[in-house]
Amino acid sequence: MVRVLLAFFLIWGLVYAEKTEQPIVIEADTLEYIKSKQMIIYKGNVVVKKEDFTLKADTLEIFLDEKGDIKEIIALGNVRFVKGNRRGKSDRAEYYKDKNYIVLIGNAELQQDNNVIEGDEIVYYIDTEKAEVTGKNKRVRTIFFPEEKGNKK
Numbered sequence: 001m002v003r004v005l006l007a008f009f010l011i012w013g014l015v016y017a018e019k020t021e022q023p024i025v026i027e028a029d030t031l032e033y034i035k036s037k038q039m040i041i042y043k044g045n046v047v048v049k050k051e052d053f054t055l056k057a058d059t060l061e062i063f064l065d066e067k068g069d070i071k072e073i074i075a076l077g078n079v080r081f082v083k084g085n086r087r088g089k090s091d092r093a094e095y096y097k098d099k100n101y102i103v104l105i106g107n108a109e110l111q112q113d114n115n116v117i118e119g120d121e122i123v124y125y126i127d128t129e130k131a132e133v134t135g136k137n138k139r140v141r142t143i144f145f146p147e148e149k150g151n152k153k
Contacts, residue, residue, distance in 0.1 A: 038064040057093075108121055116141075119134055119135050119141070121134045
């Protein structure tokens, strides 16, 4: 199941990677740039695409450092993401570049094929490959389908 978590969080790397050959396309109903806060806000039917990765949310907030590089990304409202046979959802998703971790908050769910991990909050520390799934309002749940013999990947 850690393999599932790792795969999901690595796809987030596709979204916030700053040195990339493939473009990141962000579409939304509105865009607001607030220079005093070094912040970009996309609102309404936000869709982020990079290669075969797609992220959808109601709002996407990008916080920049003094050099104009991304330091934090927050996706709010009906957050959904897909890459191949992997998908996830939550009410809110946060990425913190300085500490290199991602948090899915509220009805967090990760799925690969039929395997599912659910909790109120999923935190993934990219550098240490450590994941924590917590259930604040409900218990953590995992649905895991063993691989068939001869189908090991």
